Amino acid sequence: MTDWLLFPYFALPAGLCWFVGAGFAFKTNGFRRAIFFTALGLCLFCVFMVGLWISLERPPMRTMGETRLWYSFFLPAAGLVTYISRRFKWILSFTALLSFVFVCINLFKPEIHDKTLMPALQSPWFAPHVIVYMLAYATLGAATIAAVYLLVGKKKRTTDEETISLCDSLTYVGTAFMTVGMLFGALWAKEAWGHYWSWDPKETWAAATWTAYLIYIHFRKSQPKRRSTAALILVGSFLLLQICWYGVNYLPSARGRSVHVYGQ
Amino acid sequence: MWILPWGYREGWTICTGLTLTGLAMQNFVGEFDVAAMPYPVNVAACAILAVVAVTVHALSRKYVVFRWFSSPQASITALAFVLFMSVIEGLGVATINSWAFTLVFAYLLLVLAAVVMRRLRKPKLKRDAGFVFSHAGLLLALVAASLGSGDLQRLRMTVARDAAEWRAANERNELVELPLAIELKSFDIDEYPPELMLIDNETGETLPRGKPTNVLIEACPTVLSLSDWEIEVVRYLPAAASVMTKDTAFFTEFLSEGATSALFAKARHKTTGVSSEGWVSCGNHVFPYRSLRLSDDESLIMPPRKPKRFASEVRVYSKEGESRESVIEVNRPLKYEGWKIYQLSYDESRGKWSHTSVFELVRDPWLPAVYAGIFMMLVGAIFLFLSSTENQTYNKKNKE
Numbered sequence A: 001m002t003d004w005l006l007f008p009y010f011a012l013p014a015g016l017c018w019f020v021g022a023g024f025a026f027k028t029n030g031f032r033r034a035i036f037f038t039a040l041g042l043c044l045f046c047v048f049m050v051g052l053w054i055s056l057e058r059p060p061m062r063t064m065g066e067t068r069l070w071y072s073f074f075l076p077a078a079g080l081v082t083y084i085s086r087r088f089k090w091i092l093s094f095t096a097l098l099s100f101v102f103v104c105i106n107l108f109k110p111e112i113h114d115k116t117l118m119p120a121l122q123s124p125w126f127a128p129h130v131i132v133y134m135l136a137y138a139t140l141g142a143a144t145i146a147a148v149y150l151l152v153g154k155k156k157r158t159t160d161e162e163t164i165s166l167c168d169s170l171t172y173v174g175t176a177f178m179t180v181g182m183l184f185g186a187l188w189a190k191e192a193w194g195h196y197w198s199w200d201p202k203e204t205w206a207a208a209t210w211t212a213y214l215i216y217i218h219f220r221k222s223q224p225k226r227r228s229t230a231a232l233i234l235v236g237s238f239l240l241l242q243i244c245w246y247g248v249n250y251l252p253s254a255r256g257r258s259v260h261v262y263g264q
Numbered sequence B: 001m002w003i004l005p006w007g008y009r010e011g012w013t014i015c016t017g018l019t020l021t022g023l024a025m026q027n028f029v030g031e032f033d034v035a036a037m038p039y040p041v042n043v044a045a046c047a048i049l050a051v052v053a054v055t056v057h058a059l060s061r062k063y064v065v066f067r068w069f070s071s072p073q074a075s076i077t078a079l080a081f082v083l084f085m086s087v088i089e090g091l092g093v094a095t096i097n098s099w100a101f102t103l104v105f106a107y108l109l110l111v112l113a114a115v116v117m118r119r120l121r122k123p124k125l126k127r128d129a130g131f132v133f134s135h136a137g138l139l140l141a142l143v144a145a146s147l148g149s150g151d152l153q154r155l156r157m158t159v160a161r162d163a164a165e166w167r168a169a170n171e172r173n174e175l176v177e178l179p180l181a182i183e184l185k186s187f188d189i190d191e192y193p194p195e196l197m198l199i200d201n202e203t204g205e206t207l208p209r210g211k212p213t214n215v216l217i218e219a220c221p222t223v224l225s226l227s228d229w230e231i232e233v234v235r236y237l238p239a240a241a242s243v244m245t246k247d248t249a250f251f252t253e254f255l256s257e258g259a260t261s262a263l264f265a266k267a268r269h270k271t272t273g274v275s276s277e278g279w280v281s282c283g284n285h286v287f288p289y290r291s292l293r294l295s296d297d298e299s300l301i302m303p304p305r306k307p308k309r310f311a312s313e314v315r316v317y318s319k320e321g322e323s324r325e326s327v328i329e330v331n332r333p334l335k336y337e338g339w340k341i342y343q344l345s346y347d348e349s350r351g352k353w354s355h356t357s358v359f360e361l362v363r364d365p366w367l368p369a370v371y372a373g374i375f376m377m378l379v380g381a382i383f384l385f386l387s388s389t390e391n392q393t394y395n396k397k398n399k400e
C-alpha cells in the first residue's frame, strides 16, 4: 500500500523519459536516443510495477487503477516496437501522451488499492488473461491513434497507404491478443464459475468489441481502397472497447448483474 | 438490388429479413429456448445446418448466387448484425435468447461454413493454415457451444456437514436425482486479516463518501492512518466472544465454535487531537457487532471478514457404490463420473462456522468439441499475430 505513495517518483520521471524519447524521434539521427529514452522510461515504470506486485502479495490487476498501470506501460512499449519496425516519427509522441493521461488519472484520482482478492480471482489464469487483454488494448489504442491521424491529417495517397497499413498491422496484433485474452477468459470462467460463456454484460461487450475488430479486418481485405471508412470502423471499435473495459462499470444495465464488475 | 453479383445491399436485406421473421416468430411461438433442444434435437439441427451448408457449397460451383454466401460482403453484414444485437443485449435489452438473434446467428454459422469450405476446395498448407485454424476453430466452437447448451446441465446442491446428498436443484428449482452423492466431511474458510473503516453515524454510509477507504490489519500492535485519524491497534483477538456487563461490553478470548474477531483500538484525530478508545468487532450469527464512536459524525467499524479461500472436504459416491475422498475449492473443481463439481458458496450468515456447503454440478457433453475449437482459435491467433508484418508493402529503408 505504501508503494502507491512512491508512484509519482517513478511515473513522473518515466513520463519525462517518454516525452524526451518522442522528441528525439523527430530529430535527424535521433533514432537510437529515442529508443534509449523510451526504454529507460519503461524500465523505471516496470520497477514500480514489480515492487507493487511484491508489496501487494498478488498481481496488481484487480482495481481499475491497477489495470491502468498496465495500460500506461504497454502503450509506450507498443509505440516503441512500432517505431523500431516502421520508423514512424509521430507514433512515440502519441503513445507517450496517451500513456501519460492514464498516469495522471492514477495520480489525481487514485482509487482504493485493496489488498484482498476474492477467491474466484485467485487463479493461475488471472495474470495471463489480464496482461494479454491490456496488451491488446494498448496495441489497439495505438491503431486508433493512427486511424485518427489518417482521418484528420492531410489526404495524400502514398502516406495514407502507409498509415492504413500500420493500422492493419497493429489491429492484427491487437486482435490476436484480444482473441487469446477472451479465450483464456473462457477457459478460466469454466474453472471458476462452471461455464465458459454466460452473456454476462462484460462478456457481451467483449464479444461486441471482438466482432467489431473482425469487421475491420474483413472490410480491409475486401475493400482495400476505402481507407476512410476502414479508419472510421477502427475508431468505432475502440469506442466499444472503452465500454467493455470500464464503461460497463457505469452502465445501469450491468450494475449488480455482472460478476466481473467488482464493486467497492 | 438482387442483380448478380450480389453485394452489401443484399446482405443487409437478408439480415433485416431474418430479424423481422424472428420478431414475428417471437410474437407467435414465444421466446426461443435452447434448453428445449436436448439430444437428439440438437444433433438434428446440426445435421440440417451441415446439409444446407454443403448444398450451398455444391451449388456455388454452378450458380453465382450461391457463391455470394461465402463472400466478404455476406460475412461483414452478418457480423455487423451480430454486433448490433450484442450491443442491444449489452444495453440491457434481452436479445440473445430471441428468435431474431437465433436466426441471424444460424445464418452467420452457415456463411462461416461456406467460407471455410470454399477455401478448402484447393487447400495450400502454407497459405491456408492460419485461415483454417481461425475460421474452422470458430465454427466448431460456436456450433458446439450453441447446440451443446441444449444438453448442458447446471445443478445446485446444498450439503449439510456429515450428511450425504444425491439430489440437486436445476434452474427451475426442481429437485433432480443424480447418479452420484456427496458427503461433506468438513468445510473450511481462510480469511483475510480484519479490516477497519469509517462510517457516518447518521446514515451508516462508508467514508469517505463515494470512495471508501479501508485498512488491512496485518500486524498487532500497529499504528495506522485512516482518513484524518491515527489509529493504534493495541490488541487483536482472532477468536473472541463479547461479554456484556451492566454498562459496557468487552471482548475476551474464546477458542470454540461461534467465535468472532475483535480488536481494541485507540484513535486520535490528527488535527483536533480528539481521541477515544474501545473494542471493535464485526460480529457474527452469535455475537453482535460492535463499532467505536469517534466523534459525533464518525464511527470506526470492522466490516465482515473477507474469505481468502474456502474449501470442502468431501467423499463422493457413485451409483455403483465406489467412493473417493477429495477437496473441492474455488477454481479447483472435482471431475467425477462425467460431472464437474464446483465449490459455489456456503451459509454466509454463519460465515466461518458454516455447517453447509453449496456445490454446483455441471455436465456438458459437448465441452470437448468447444475446447477443440478454442484450441484451434488460439493457434489461429498466433498465425494472425505473425501475419501482421506481411502487409508491409513498402521499403523500410526509405523512411527516416
Ligand code: HEM
Residues within 6 Å of the ligand: A214, A217, A218, A221, B070, B071, B072, B075, B076, B078, B108, B111, B112, B115, B119, B127, B131, B134, B135, B138, B377, B380, B384
Ligand atoms: C476467429 C475469428 C476470425 C479471424 C481471426 C479472421 C481472420 C481472417 C483473416 C486474417 C483473413 C484473411 C485471410 C487471408 O487473406 O489469407 C480472413 C478472411 C476471410 N474471413 Fe475471416 N476471420 C475470423 C472470422 C470470420 C467469420 C466469423 C467470417 C464469416 C462469417 C469470416 C469470413 C472470412 C472471409 C469470407 C474471408 C475471405 C476468404 C478468402 O479470401 O477465401 N471470418 N479472415
